[in-house]
Amino acid sequence: MPEVDKPARHDAASGTAPAGPGTEGASVLAVDLVAGDIDALLIGPPRACVFVRFAKLTPDLLALAAPDVVFAPLFGPDFDILDLADRLAEVAFAGRLYALTAPLPRPEAVRAEVLSHAPGIAFDLVATGRDGGSGSDGG
16 A cells, blocks of 8 residues: 555635544545555545545535545546535535545645635645546556
């Protein structure tokens, strides 16, 4: 399993960055990922964990899953994290969104772009040492 940097959450409203994704008791949604992609990120057992392809992520599914935490690759096979942030914002998602990615030269620029695109969502990057999840490439 690759070594994963534990993300710091950035609260869009307060600008604070509490440690870790805090998944204990949370409803987790993994978009275009497989279980092995997020195992190291789950801090405490989640209440539920749903895996879905971006193309199947509808407002009805989001309402049913009611996620507190969403994990996805920064760049998926048919979407990027801004597309996902838009879809989450459409349903007034107020949880935490994490993008799995290889280390980036200017992660603060990506954070700023996503937060400006979907200001109500707490967002951060998770550097995985590879391009993101293996769910999109079978690896």
